[in-house]
Structure formats: structure tokens, C-alpha cells
Amino acid sequence: MRPAKALAKPRPAWHCRGNPQARRQKMDQPETQPRYLIVSRIGPDSLHPQWIAGAAQGRYDVLLSSFAPLPHLHDTPGVTVEHRPGPKVAGYSGILRDHAARLARYDYVCFMDEDLRISADQIAGCFALAAEHRLKIAQPAFAWGSHFSYAATLRQPQFRLRFVNFIEMCCPIFRQDVVATIAPLYHSGLESGIDLIWCNAVAEGPRDFAVIDAFPALHTRPVGGKARANGFADVHGYEAHILDALARYGVPRHRMATYEGLRLDGRTVRGRLPLALASLSVFGALPQQPKARTLVKCGFDMLWQQVLLGARNSKITLEREP
Numbered sequence: 001m002r003p004a005k006a007l008a009k010p011r012p013a014w015h016c017r018g019n020p021q022a023r024r025q026k027m028d029q030p031e032t033q034p035r036y037l038i039v040s041r042i043g044p045d046s047l048h049p050q051w052i053a054g055a056a057q058g059r060y061d062v063l064l065s066s067f068a069p070l071p072h073l074h075d076t077p078g079v080t081v082e083h084r085p086g087p088k089v090a091g092y093s094g095i096l097r098d099h100a101a102r103l104a105r106y107d108y109v110c111f112m113d114e115d116l117r118i119s120a121d122q123i124a125g126c127f128a129l130a131a132e133h134r135l136k137i138a139q140p141a142f143a144w145g146s147h148f149s150y151a152a153t154l155r156q157p158q159f160r161l162r163f164v165n166f167i168e169m170c171c172p173i174f175r176q177d178v179v180a181t182i183a184p185l186y187h188s189g190l191e192s193g194i195d196l197i198w199c200n201a202v203a204e205g206p207r208d209f210a211v212i213d214a215f216p217a218l219h220t221r222p223v224g225g226k227a228r229a230n231g232f233a234d235v236h237g238y239e240a241h242i243l244d245a246l247a248r249y250g251v252p253r254h255r256m257a258t259y260e261g262l263r264l265d266g267r268t269v270r271g272r273l274p275l276a277l278a279s280l281s282v283f284g285a286l287p288q289q290p291k292a293r294t295l296v297k298c299g300f301d302m303l304w305q306q307v308l309l310g311a312r313n314s315k316i317t318l319e320r321e322p
Helices: 020-028 088-098 120-132 176-186 195-202 237-249 272-288 292-309
Strands: 036-042 061-066 079-083 108-111 137-142 159-164 173-175 209-219 258-263 268-270
Touching: 036 088, 036 120, 061 088, 088 176, 108 120, 108 176, 120 137, 120 173, 120 209, 137 195, 173 176, 176 195, 195 237, 258 272, 268 272, 272 292
Parallel strands: 036 061, 036 108, 061 079, 137 209
Antiparallel strands: 108 173, 137 173, 159 209, 159 258, 258 268
């Protein structure tokens, strides 16, 4: 890892000047190909049947990578199926290597957890807002009633989206030029904690990342519910990988906070106190939460972070593979 340098304004993946390979990809790409791709590591309990309607409609493509044998799955229009045993992040590492040329053809690529309940319309809405605001990394907010790690990821219904300092790994939506930059994190051997690093590797301004409240997803399983499948003896093993990631890349543990919020009425909310007051809306989820006590604790942690520290990012540079 070396000190971060000022980065030139990134060009879209399809920018061809001085880039013969990108020019060839542009020429070879069918005009009807969707601009967006969902990639998901799935098993027998996956909720992917709710998503693939959008692929059949040509709104986005889907790559389903099963970590368990699923003989009933097969390719359909817009949907590609593969079998790739192993843990979640290691599987994505293999996908990034084996499907690099394909991933480079899309404007945005989403790595979606299999336990998200979200409709094709909501997925398409998230992609559209990410493209509209040229977000580097985004995610849908979690619908009330979801299992969650950070209260700031729960939907705040007065907002269209909120610009934040951190996107977690449950459903990151990466802009195409960001994928290659953060790929070394997937190749690092860590199965958790890499989401605490990636925003710091590409951060340039307060509107780089966003939680999209307008199109929420329901996270249906407890966090760490498949810890053993991902190589951990129990959920506490995640914490060891998190501490390893922070130490390896020299990044302090920045808690999630908001830089700005775009309200549904078009107004922008700025400032630590106004944003903290707006975030009180998440406590409306208490009657629907599987563990109300968790929301109370995490909600007050969120308020503490927003008022006293606000949103912040470090700047690091990841070494790309040759």
C-alpha cells in the first residue's frame, strides 16, 4: 500500500479515446444489452426468483453463482448460472477474475446477498438513481423489519437517498470503474471487513456513496446467519477478520454517518444536527423489528456518531494486481 495520490476525474467504462480494448468492447457490445448486472452467490434458500423477472424484461442481467449444487437452475434469457463452491467473498474473487471481461461491459455491477427480498422495480430504481448521481458505490436502504448491522442503513422514509461515508457488503452497487480498484479486497483472503475499506480506497468527495431510501430491500436473515458456510466457527469470527482488515490497510473504523440527504421533495439536508434529527425516523421501525432492543442500541450509536463525529473517510490506495 502506498500513499494516496490525487486522482483524475474518472471516465466512464465506455470511454474509448486512447483505449483500443475499450473501443473493441464498445463495438462488440450489442446495443440492446442492459447497462446493469446483478451477481449473487446463492444456495438452496436464495430469494433470487424475485429478482430475475427484471432480467427477463431486459432491465438488467443476472449472474447466479451457486455455492451448493442446484441442478434445477439453468440459463434463461438475461440469466447466467454457474456452480462455484466455497465461501462468499472467495467466490466473488473468482468471479472477478474469471468474468472480468464481461463485468467490464456494464455501467454498474451489484453484488447482492441471496437473502434480500427486493422486486425487479426496486432493483431497477436503485440502478437508475446510482447512474443519475454517478455514485461510485451505493446500496438500497433496508426496509423496516430487516435484520441489520448499522441503524443508518434502515430506511429513512423522508429521503430519496442519503450520501454516506460507508457502504456495507450485503448489497454493494459498484460503478464500473470502481470494480477494478476495489477488486484486490476480494482477493485478500478476508471474508469480512473489506466493506470498511473500499469507500476509503475511492473516496474523493461527499457525494461518492449513497444509501438509497426510495427503493428499500428487506434483509430477511440475521447478520452472520451463514457464518459456518463462509469459513467461520461462529459469528464472532467476523470480528477477527474486521480487525485484520483495518490493521492491514491502516484505516480507522469509521462508523456509518451521513454527509447530506436528498429529500423526496427535492430539498437537501446538511449539517450534523439536522441530519441526526432526521435520522430519528428509524425509530418508527420499532414495532416491526425482529429485535427491538438492537434497534434502540444501534439507533443511539447512530445518533452519537452523527452529532459528535459526522461522516468522514480516510484516503488509501490499493495495490492493483499485475
